[in-house]
Amino acid sequence: TSKEIIDIDAELTSQNFDIREHFLRAVPLVLYIKWAFAETCWSAPQTNACLVIDDPVLKHRHGFVDFQELLSLMKQHRFSTNIAFIPWNWRRSAPEIVQLFRQNPEKYSLSVHGCDHTRAEFGTSDRQRLYWKACQALERMNAHQSVTGIRHDRVMVFPQGIFSEAAMNVLKRTxxxxxxxxxxxxxxxxRRAVSLGELWDIAIMGYGFPLLTRRYPWEGIENFAFDALLGKPAIIIIHHDYCSDGCARLMQFIDRLNSLKYPPTWRSLGEVVRRSYRKRERSASQVEIEMYAAELRLDNRSGQPRSFSIRRREDEPAVIREISDGSKPLEWNFANGYISFEVGLSAGESKVVQVRYHFLGRDGRDGDALGYKFRAMLRRYLCEIRDNYVTTAKLRVANRLGHRDQQSEALTR
Incomplete structure (x- = not known):
């Protein structure tokens, strides 16, 4: 037993929370609350999951990632993959891989991975610079969609994981x-202090723009299981080098995730984000919803009409342009730090609720200097050479040496 109960108001001192270090202080308490207040406690309708691979260009192979082989593994092991796509690469996708993505939208999806993927490009406090790069990233992704026909999820994945508070405020206005x-x-x-309670929520809302967390496989199945208990989605992050063993480690992890008592539902990253909410049922026809992302996917799987009372944390209600259910604008109210509105769904109906904000004005400083453009281009090509040749060669040698060591050890037993 533990003599201490974890303090969810305490400031987070690391970039994420590891349940393996706090098991007795946290898990029994959460399980008890879930059990004791099952009828009144907020809960997520399901656990959604997606694997995210950062950086790949859409070519036949990127480092250790072969898109055709990965598709076969997805079908065999029942998972989905999102490519955190660098918008700078929008003109470089190979036609055969484009076709592969278009033919398998339930398995492959794209998200927005920065803009040029330069060092800490979203870590600055220059709002106009941030807004320019965010808009340029979306323009490039839209151009990529027009050229290839591959739709992208309007979800930002920060390069190197670096972001500023100003960046979060700016992204809200896109x-x-x-x-x-x-x-x-x-x-x-x-830096803004983040409490453990904020981290345990489905998304961190204190920045004014929703931030959902993701984890590496080596953080352990325990952390993903605890996140699911909290109602958080299972978003797994890897880079191509994690597939250096033919994806054996990755498949082992995904099989373990799919073997949990309540296995996740694998979706595109955009759908994972839209379906990340919590609910509380007032009656058979009345449901309370807490919304996090700027879009919410609602499904009425019951056999009768249902009314959804939706609330969402908001610190700048004056910049809201419109709230709609995909077909018409909705009336909304603001009180005590929350916007609230009602949505009705017929039996079997599905809707996407959208919160849209006024765009920021530009001050005419848009554009990049020629020197910056050259450095960004050089960085992209050098990183691709590193991933496709340098890293792969090093890891292949390391894997062979490790295999030989294992064989030698077996022979000496």
Whole structure:
């Protein structure tokens, strides 16, 4: 037993929470609350999941990632993959991989991975610069969609995991619906404190723009299971080098995740974000919803009409342009830090609720200097050479040496 109960108001001192270090202080308490207040406690309708691979260009192979082989593994092991796509690469997708993505939208999806993927490009406090890069990223993704026909999820994944508070405030004023990141503490000299309670929520809302967390497989199945208990989605992050063993480690992890008592539902990253909410049922026809992302997917799977009372935390109600249910604007109210509104769904009906904000004005400083453009281009090509040749060669040698050591050890037994 533990003599201490974890303090959820305590300030987070690391970029994420590891349940393996606090098991007795946290898990029994959460389980008890879930059991004792089952009828009144907020809960997530289901656990959604997605694997996110950062950086790949859509070519036949990127480092250790072969898109055709990965598709076969997805079908065999029942999971989905989102590519955190660098918008700078929008003109570089190979036609055969484009076709592969278009033919398998339930398995493959794209998100927005920065803009140029330069060092800490979303870690600055220059709002106009941030807004320009965010808009440029979305323009490039839209151009990629027009050229290839591959739709992208309007979800930002920060390069190197670095973001500023200013970046979060700026992203809110674009068409993006949320950010997904492994780090939750902003960059800069005066970092905003994040409490454990905020981290345990489905998304961190204190930045004014929703931030959902993701984890590496080596953080352990325990952390993903605890996140699911809290109602958080299972968003797994890897880079291509994690597939250096033919994806054996990754498949082992995904099989373990799918073997949990309540296995996740695998979706595109955008759908994972839209379906990340919590609910509380007032009656058979009345449901309370807490919304997090700027878009919410609602399904009425009951056999009767249902009314959904939706609330969402908001610190700038004056910049809201419109709230709609996909077909018409909705009337909304603001009180005590929350916007609230009602949505009705017929039996079997599904709707996407959208919160849209006024765009920021530009001050005419848009554009990049020629030197910056050259450095960004050089960085992209050098990173691709590193991933496709340098890293792969090093890891292949390391894997062979490790295999030989295992064989030698077996022979000496």
């Amino acid at each position: 068409d993006l619906i949320a950010a997904v990141n492994n780090d939750v503490i902003s960059a800069g000299p005066s």
